[in-house]
Amino acid sequence: MTYNSTLTKVFVYLLTSIEAIYQTSVPLEIQNRKNVHLATSDCLVITCYLWGVLHFSETLYNATKGQYFHGCKCHALVSESGYVIDYTITPALMADSSMTEEVLSQFGTPTVLGDMGYLGQSLHDRLELKGIDLITPVRKNMKQKKILFPNFSKRRKVIERVFSFLTNLGAERCKSRSPQGFQLKLEMILLAYSLLLKSAKSLEPETLRYSIGYQVMAK
Structure with missing residues (x-):
């Protein structure tokens, strides 16, 4: 019960943070694009990916088989x-x-x-x-x-x-079929890391231990 409750709190924290960043940083032409009503919310998709990064989901890296871009x-x-x-x-x-x-x-x-x-x-x-x-x-x-x-x-x-922290979050496992795909996955990891570090610093301003941020998110 406690475990499930913690996961829910972390997900809500991530979703709230992403929604705030999305509203202030994403151009309106993207937010209001014509087909936006046909798809899942951008913020929800991003949050799901970040949640997977934080929990080392192997499906993010090994969902398909084939030739990957390594370079x-x-x-x-x-x-x-x-x-x-x-x-x-x-x-x-x-x-x-x-x-x-x-x-x-x-x-x-x-x-x-x-x-x-x-x-x-x-x-x-x-x-x-x-x-x-x-x-x-x-x-x-x-x-x-x-x-x-x-x-x-x-x-x-x-x-x-x-x-080293980024490697722990899967930066060295960014398999993709193009440089653009590699960059997208890397940026998601950087975003997850930054949110963790920001949360950690709200508790200990001088810390570099990003993992403390998970504890803050779970409160």
């Missing part, structure tokens, strides 16, 4: 508070540094902490001209430099934790 990876810009604030999707074989300039230029944050995949003096120089300071560690076989950014290693681990 994308995600580059994300993550705030210190743990939110994914921008991202881009590239072919899996593309170097990590290739899209960095585009993503960082769009957001315009002055200081970014990256990993070794974003090494490269030319990239750093181009970003510096745009007022962006990209700070990365160096490989062991490279000339060591002193990193003056306070608590660099600890603060850079935030993005590693976030990607």
